[in-house]
Amino acid sequence: MTRHTRQLHLNAFLMNTGHHEASWRLPESNPYAHVELDHYIRLARTAERGTFDSLFLADGPQLWSNLAQRPAGALEPLTLLTALATATEHIGLIATASTSYNSPYNLARKFASLDIISGGRAGWNIVTTAGAEAARNFGLEHEPAHAERYARAAEFLDVALKLWDSWEDDAIVADKAAGVWGDDAKIHPPQHQGTYFSVAGALNVPRSPQGYPLLVQAGSSEDGKAFAARYAEAVFTAQQTLGDAQEFYKDLKSRTAAAGRDPEHIKVLPGIVPVLGSTEAEARANERLLEDNIVYTHGVDRLERLLQLPPNTLELDAPLPADLPPEDSIEGAKSRYTLVVELARRDRLTVRQLIGRLGGGRGHLTFAGTPEQVADAIETWFTQGAADGFNIMPAVLPSGLDAFVDHVVPILRTRGLLRTEYGPRTTLRERYGLPRPANQYTRPTTQSAQPALV
């Protein structure tokens, strides 16, 4: 393999005992996994054995579900990823954090700190956080409107980018003899006064190895795609069919070009929930075992909330009601809403069947098959203009990640799609084939070729 071959990017989306809602009930699963560092260290090292580009943690600042239904709560992602930074060497570390419920100064500082500590491996999955539950944990009575959340997110990014650039790379002089530690002319306080934020001063941490964390985004609504085209360097997306994925891919690349950016500088990673078996029948049996462990009354409860229906509206063995609200009226996870409704209509699913399909990946593509079949699907999407890589979401953890790395990764390597080793240490952004961003305040003539902290 040479650097000229287009390479597949793999991200491991880690979630306690796995992405299938019933995974915690399997005999092999540790129901305390979500608060055990060793569980995550094991997963991170497995992903590194599989030469993944990165790993990723979702998050929201609220207690998601009823405790009765499934594992709830999680270690805060930036904290957990910092611990994983010291247990790994190469893999990127992508944390979800909300622009609606953080201050730019605090969050920019934390990501810069993680980027320094990890040697340039930090990534930020930028979310605007749907739901009234989160709003009520931060002094608001109601969820901010979808459009307002995105307007705030855009201003948040502008402020954060100013903060990350507020130290030029060569601001530290370290002249002991003269007693001059730094060059104040290389510090650029944002002096930002905007609609949502006022931030005067420079960040209190030097510019990090990557300049700033890899910017990742996962919203697929109109607002979400516009935001991604402007800021995102990698996009996670839920797509059920090759056709839909191709359309999304093409659309996002065009929007990115229209925003004045190189479309190669945004990587599209659909989610896939692989359920593996050494034969197709074994894979289907593994899938069935998970479905048999679903508590369907819980599934109805969650589906009603996603569709913004009153409790006890849905019947398990009937299709979805015909008169659902239009996507426009949804203030939460708009694109997920549409995907779920379209999936149910397209495949004429009953509520029970729909819950079974969603139980695995919450709208992401669940694919049960042999390692060859999973590799085939990945290769098809990758070579047919639907993906630059994949967000791998094992149904059960750690076993599902073990199986993927032991059985699918070797096939992808044999086909020349995936690196066989990491090689020298690089930053996460280099791993994704993206350039280190220039500092917006540095004059081109004085820009240092060797950033101080790399």
Added chain:
Amino acid sequence: MTRHTRQLHLNAFLMNTGHHEASWRLPESNPYAHVELDHYIRLARTAERGTFDSLFLADGPQLWSNLAQRPAGALEPLTLLTALATATEHIGLIATASTSYNSPYNLARKFASLDIISGGRAGWNIVTTAGAEAARNFGLEHEPAHAERYARAAEFLDVALKLWDSWEDDAIVADKAAGVWGDDAKIHPPQHQGTYFSVAGALNVPRSPQGYPLLVQAGSSEDGKAFAARYAEAVFTAQQTLGDAQEFYKDLKSRTAAAGRDPEHIKVLPGIVPVLGSTEAEARANERLLEDNIVYTHGVDRLERLLQLPPNTLELDAPLPADLPPEDSIEGAKSRYTLVVELARRDRLTVRQLIGRLGGGRGHLTFAGTPEQVADAIETWFTQGAADGFNIMPAVLPSGLDAFVDHVVPILRTRGLLRTEYGPRTTLRERYGLPRPANQYTRPTTQSAQPALV
């Protein structure tokens, strides 16, 4: 040594190249130390070799000083301590975080996460953050008044304590057969509506090994002492004389008793900046070397800001002006202001001499001497009602901590004042001889003897 002997508590206060402002100019010092994880790992392991109770990082959400003057910026403490958690086994990890510029939900979550990841070794140095610079990084035009900052801090603590107790210790049931993961009756959403905060929902992380982080405080103003008496379990303080330290110690213990708490449950740790030499003359020479590296014009600049004087007011070889503002009018670091003014008046110091004295410890006691002399001072304060332990602030790092651990610690051990080994793993709170706090929502009759996460 038995458990019945009163034992000295030692905290290592880590600060880039050391607490002396000129430390970075020494040939041995690494001027990039403040952003190098390996530097802090080395310090943490040295402190652990010295069987310290804890280590500690100061912080403020603003760029402190002019870069020209001395190392500026720092890794965010909670992030750095999480990385250190994985590089150490026993030592407590105390992070500074501001109640004025954080949300209770986010901060409570981060501390709970660090407490889980570290196996119960998290501590929180609660600060209200003086200064307009910080305020302007968080949307405010002016610094909130001192009293208002403390009122907000008290409400912040009340909310955080509710959040940390929002999961009872036995909320996780993990009944795979029944498909019931947790017991929703053991979840207690704060439903807090107050002056500064509204926080409805339960925390999204289970109760941590310590219940919540060790609560530490370092403000010595009237507001600060009242706050400490109500909430703090350990207090860092700057005291220049045995008499002052005894008075502070007695006062704080009385206030704690008056607040209805056991005065044994608040540990008082004055700061000391040891400058060691194998002879007294060598120690003085080491101190002189540091003083010779002070840039006095920088010192004047900082002193004028502390004293809230206009620039170019102070003359280097004259005493402080007679007509300084009263402490009442100071909205920033009130107690530090008074300590500095009293030090200058008591010892009839010129501005130059005062800067020399402050350069070492910013108001903390600098003590130059042999290891025996430093151990004597520590023993005297410890046995004469002035301290439960010490906040050790080496003038130069890492060498000053090495010297303390190699030469002072063995003397303290020989005298039976300090543990010779850690013994079994314990929480930070147990290390300080404090009980694990009960959950405010758990009925005594149903309280579990074995918390789920310990």
